[in-house]
Amino acid sequence: MSSAQQNLSSRKMVNISDIDHFRFTVLVAQWNKEVTGALEQGCIETLLLNGIPRESIRVFAVPGSWELISAARLAVTHSKTDAVICIGAVIKGDTPHFEYICQGVTNGLATLCSTQDIPVIFGVLTVNTLQQALDRCGGIHGNKGDEAAITAIELAALSRDIRSKEPLF
Numbered sequence: 001m002s003s004a005q006q007n008l009s010s011r012k013m014v015n016i017s018d019i020d021h022f023r024f025t026v027l028v029a030q031w032n033k034e035v036t037g038a039l040e041q042g043c044i045e046t047l048l049l050n051g052i053p054r055e056s057i058r059v060f061a062v063p064g065s066w067e068l069i070s071a072a073r074l075a076v077t078h079s080k081t082d083a084v085i086c087i088g089a090v091i092k093g094d095t096p097h098f099e100y101i102c103q104g105v106t107n108g109l110a111t112l113c114s115t116q117d118i119p120v121i122f123g124v125l126t127v128n129t130l131q132q133a134l135d136r137c138g139g140i141h142g143n144k145g146d147e148a149a150i151t152a153i154e155l156a157a158l159s160r161d162i163r164s165k166e167p168l169f
């Protein structure tokens with residue numbers, strides 16, 4: 001089924017116990033703030049809805065999506081966060097910047113994921129039009145910020161469970 005008319009991020013709750021001690025870092029690019037602000041709001045609301053205390057959620061603004069890479073690296077290296085959620089919106093314009101920024105951010109965050117132990121969540125919209133972005137930050141396709149929050153909780157719990165010294169079987 002195509003994504004047309006479909007809310008792709010309708011799940012708001014995880015079914016995982018003992019998560020209220022997790023700490024999250026949310027990085028928010030300020031380019032296309034109308035979009036990233038709505039993604040941020042969805043993300044924070046979903047974390048709170050799942051019982052994460054407000055004081056366990058640290059939010060930092062970065063100028064653009066490109067800066068998510070260095071900010072995420074700083075967060076995983078210098079804080080005790082259980083997951084980093086990167087929020088941004090790259091909207092295609094008339095020049096090739098879209099491809100360069102999307103590719104750079106994707107590669108940078110992917111490299112971070114594969115070279116260190118803290119989950120880094122990709123909450124960056126890469127779209128052709130502003131309308132496509134609005135559809136995904138509280139519009140007909142739901143809010144990808146919600147989805148990023150759910151993924152962060154799931155990955156923090158997965159990390160906890162894999163590292164657990166409890167015998168699995």
Ligand code: RBF
Nearest residue numbers: 029031063064065066067088089090091097101
């Ligand atoms: N940052 C975004 O988060 N989304 C964009 O759509 C976006 N478009 C840009 C277009 C151009 C031509 C340039 C030069 C930058 C753009 N940026 C965008 C900002 C970029 O992520 C970064 O903050 C700056 O390049 C400074 O390093």
